[in-house]
Amino acid sequence: MADPDTLLGQLQVVAENTTPKGTQTIRPMAQPQQGWPIFIDSTAVMNFVIYTSVSGAVVKATIRVMAEDGSISYIGPTQLAVNATLREGNPTAITLTGGWLIGLDISVSSGPTFRGQCYVQCFLSMDGVANELFADYISTGYNPSWPNGRIVAPTEGPGYVYNVAPANPAPGTDVKVLVPTGARWKVRSIFAKLTTDANVATRTPAFLIRDSGLVNNVIFFPNFPGFGTGTTSGLNLFPGYPVIDTAYDGNQFARQPLPLDLILPAGYAIETSTANIQVGDRWSIPSLIVEEWIEP
Numbered sequence: 001m002a003d004p005d006t007l008l009g010q011l012q013v014v015a016e017n018t019t020p021k022g023t024q025t026i027r028p029m030a031q032p033q034q035g036w037p038i039f040i041d042s043t044a045v046m047n048f049v050i051y052t053s054v055s056g057a058v059v060k061a062t063i064r065v066m067a068e069d070g071s072i073s074y075i076g077p078t079q080l081a082v083n084a085t086l087r088e089g090n091p092t093a094i095t096l097t098g099g100w101l102i103g104l105d106i107s108v109s110s111g112p113t114f115r116g117q118c119y120v121q122c123f124l125s126m127d128g129v130a131n132e133l134f135a136d137y138i139s140t141g142y143n144p145s146w147p148n149g150r151i152v153a154p155t156e157g158p159g160y161v162y163n164v165a166p167a168n169p170a171p172g173t174d175v176k177v178l179v180p181t182g183a184r185w186k187v188r189s190i191f192a193k194l195t196t197d198a199n200v201a202t203r204t205p206a207f208l209i210r211d212s213g214l215v216n217n218v219i220f221f222p223n224f225p226g227f228g229t230g231t232t233s234g235l236n237l238f239p240g241y242p243v244i245d246t247a248y249d250g251n252q253f254a255r256q257p258l259p260l261d262l263i264l265p266a267g268y269a270i271e272t273s274t275a276n277i278q279v280g281d282r283w284s285i286p287s288l289i290v291e292e293w294i295e296p
Contacts, residue, residue, distance in 0.1 A: 035147075036102070036147040037066065037100040037101055037102045038100065038101040038124065039099075039100055039101075040065070040096050040097075040098060040099060040100070040101050040124075040126060041098050041126065041127075042097075042098050043126050043127055044095075044096040044098075044101075044124065044125070044126040045093050045094065045095055045096065045124075045125045045126070046061070046063060046093070046094045046096055046104070046122065046123070046124055046125075047091055047092070047093050047094075047122070047123040047124075047125055047130070048061060048080050048091065048092045048094075048106075048120060048121065048122055048123075049089045049090065049091050049092075049120070049121040049123075050080050050081065050082050050083070050089065050090055050092075050118065050119075050120055051083075051087055051088065051089045051118070051119040051120075051154070051182065051294045051296055052082055052083075052086065052087070052111065052112060052117060052118040052119070052294075053086050053087050053116075053117050053118070053160070053180075053182075053183070053292065053294060054086075054111040054112050054113075054117050054118060055086065055111075056110060056111050057082050057108065057110065057111030057112050057118055058079060058082075058108065058109045058110035058111055059079070059080045059082065059106060059107070059108050059109075059111075059112075059118065059120065059138065060076065060077040060078060060079050060080065060106070060107050060108075060109060061076050061077065061078050061080055061092075061094070061104060061105070061106050061107075061122075062074060062075070062076040062077045062078075062104065062105045062107075063075040063076055063078075063094065063096065063101070063103075063104045064101075064102050064103040064104065065096060065097055065099045065100065065101055065102065066099055066100045066102045067098075067099045067100075068099065068100075072102070073097060073099075075094060075096065075097070076094075077107070078092070078094055080092040086180070086182070087180060087181060087182025087183055087294050087296075088181075088182055089121075089296055101124070103145065103146060103147065104122070104133075104145065104146050105143060105145045106120055106122075106138055106143050106144050106145065107138075107143050108138050108139070108140060108143070112138060112139055112140070113139060113140050114139055114160045115137045115139050115142065115157070115158060115159070115160065116137060116158065116159035116160025116161075116291070116292055116293055116294070117137070117139065117160050117294075118137060118138050118139070118294075119135070119136070119137050119138075119154045119294045119296075120134075120135070120136060120137070120138050120144055121134075121135040122134050122135070122144075122146065122149075132151055133146045133149060134146050134149030134150060134151055135150075135151045135152060135153075135154075136149065136150050136151075136152050137152075137154075137157075154293055154294045154295060154296060155184055155293045155295055158291070159184075159186065159291040159292050159293040160291065160292045160293075161188070161289065161290070161291045161292075162289075162290065162292065163287055163288070163289055164177065164286075164287075164288040164289075164290055165285055165286075165287060166285065166286065167285070168282075168283075168284070168285045169282070169283045171279065171280055171281065171282045172277060172278065172279040172280065172281060172282075173277075173283075174271060174272040174273060174274055174277065174283065175192055175270075175271060175272040175283050175286050176269055176270075176271045176272075177269065177270045177271070177286060177288060178267065178268070178269050179264050179265065179266050179267060179268045179269070180266060181266050181267070182266060182294060182295060182296060183266055183292050183293070183294065183295060184263065184264070184265055184266070184292070184293045184294075184295040185263070185264045185268075185290040185291070185292055186261065186262065186263050186264075186290060186291040186292075187258065187262040187263075187264065187270065187288065187289075187290055188238070188239070188258075188289040188290060188291060189236070189237065189238035189239075189258065189287075189288070189289040190207060190235075190236070190237040190238070190258065190270065190286065190287075190288055191234065191235070191236045191237075191286065191287045191288075192234075192235055192272065192283055192284055192285075192286040192287065193232055193233065193234045193235070193283070193284040194232070194233055194235065194272075194274065194281065194282070194283050194284075195231070195232040195281065195282050195283075195284070196227065196228065196229055196230060196231050196232075196278065196280075196281050197229070197230070197278050197279070197280025197281055198229055198230060198280070199229065199278040199279070199280065200228070200229055201228070201229075201276040201278055202226040202227070202228055202276060203226060203227060203228070203274055203275065203276050203277060203278070203281065204223050204224070204225075204226040204274070204275040204276065205223070205224050205233075205235060205272055205273070205274045205275075206220065206221055206222065206223045206224060206272065206273050206274075206275075207221045207235070207237060207256075207270065207271070207272055207273075208220045208221065208270075208271050208272075208273055209262075209264065209268060209269070209270060209271075210268065210269040210271060211267075211268060212265065212266070212267030212268055213267075214269055218268070219259075219262075220273075221237065221256060222244050222256065223275075224245075224254050224256070225245065225246060225247055225248055225254055226275075227248065227252075231252065232252060233248055233252045233253070233254065234251070234252060234253040234254070235253075235254055235255075236253060236254070236255045236256075237255070237256045237257070237258040238255070238257070238258050239257065239258045239259065239260045240257065240260075241255050241256060241257040241258075242257070243257075244256050244257070265295070266295065270286075270288065
């Protein structure tokens with residue numbers, strides 16, 4: 001049986017012999033990570049688990065195996081299973097042929113565009129033992145691979161920044177936005193407008209954060225200034241604003257500071273609480289800028 005150093009030499013010779021004459025000599029191959037290549041037998045299975053927040057994501061894997069005679073076979077590209085329930089993992093098992101595992105690549109052809117939208121784990125199982133080869137986010141600009149892939153936690157590094165736009169609250173009701181199952185949010189800004197009806201009353205709105213049981217108030221922000229009949233007022237919270245506005249400006253906007261690191265796990269809720277809300281009062285669709293990580 002050939003050893004890994006012999007196989008590395010074979011790969012270099014193959015590459016050199018296939019270089020067109022008259023072209024620059026190729027550089028020696030970069031030294032792969034420790035443990036490359038890996039001998040695999042007939043019990044070897046490659047397992048992938050995909051977690052994505054994008055509906056209709058299409059992720060594929062291509063695996064390269066070298067036989068003892070130096071020939072290389074390709075398994076794939078194989079489309080990996082994606083759970084219809086967003087952010088919930090779904091496994092795919094691919095049976096391997098015997099030989100030496102020399103590489104594998106993951107690519108996305110549809111769906112995830114940015115880091116933070118699709119997290120991939122890859123395990124090699126053989127003789128009842130599973131070893132993690134890599135775990136990372138995939139995007140149109142970055143495809144995890146092995147060897148030299150990374151094993152990073154799904155909440156490590158930057159997440160996906162986007163504008164959450166939930167359903168428009170019904171008249172006479174307050175805003176409630178839940179952090180989705182399998183997600184972690186860092187809230188970067190909150191904005192919503194309240195339009196009041198003709199009923200005479202002073203409405204006093206405020207924002208609050210509730211825990212996953214929707215029982216305990218984790219944060220209760222100060223009240224915004226009150227306002228009355230037939231008015232549309234914009235309420236905005238974002239980090240770095242220096243004061244709590246006690247009056248609305250000329251555009252009927254008021255602002256408050258938001259904590260710099262307002263990180264919320266799945267199930268937490270961002271809500272409004274409007275004192276003296278009337279049956280015809282209506283909140284606009286709230287706009288929340290969040291940074292999201294998948295958290296299995």
